[in-house]
Amino acid sequence: MINKSSLMACALASFLAPALAFNAVLPEKAAEAPSTSKPEAVSPALPFELTNKARIVSGRDRFQSTCAAFCHGHEPALFIGRDGLEPQYVYNTIRDGGKGATPMPPWGEVFSPEEIWEIVAYLKSLGKW
Numbered sequence: 256m257i258n259k260s261s262l263m264a265c266a267l268a269s270f271l272a273p274a275l276a277f278n279a280v281l282p283e284k285a286a287e288a289p290s291t292s293k294p295e296a297v298s299p300a301l302p303f304e305l306t307n308k309a310r311i312v313s314g315r316d317r318f319q320s321t322c323a324a325f326c327h328g329h330e331p332a333l334f335i336g337r338d339g340l341e342p343q344y345v346y347n348t349i350r351d352g353g354k355g356a357t358p359m360p361p362w363g364e365v366f367s368p369e370e371i372w373e374i375v376a377y378l379k380s381l382g383k384w
Contacts, residue, residue: 300369305342305376314377317370326359331381338383345375 303310304357323329352361362371 271278301372302369303372303376305372305379307376310373310376312377313370313379314373314375315380318365318374318377321362321365322374331378334378334381336382340378340382340384342375342379342384345378347372349374 288343317329318331319329323331327333348359349366350363350368353359366374
């Protein structure tokens with residue numbers, strides 16, 4: 256007979272497995288191929304330097320209360336020490352979500368463009384890009 260704690264542990268593990276797997280691996284940007292689909296929305300220009308400490312802190316706080324709490328965790332291995340990410344690509348991924356390639360939802364209707372750039376600044380501060 257399965258006890259309650261074993262059942263709860265299995266349920267929790269099955270719920271967290273996709274989030275943990277996503278935290279470990281981020282698909283690299285796919286090669287750009289000509290597409291007949293609707294063009295990507297143009298991102299607004301970067302409104303501040305990505306090294307602005309106040310903006311990094313704002314981005315960190317927003318990331319910790321949303322992105323970390325729901326998926327990435329408070330020590331996001333996905334970004335720590337990461338290199339080769341383009342700020343515009345990270346911005347677009349936050350705004351538009353994973354588009355089926357990952358379970359990341361779009362945040363473009365939740366955060367303003369400036370708030371998304373603050374998250375990008377925070378993530379950049381964790382990496383080498």
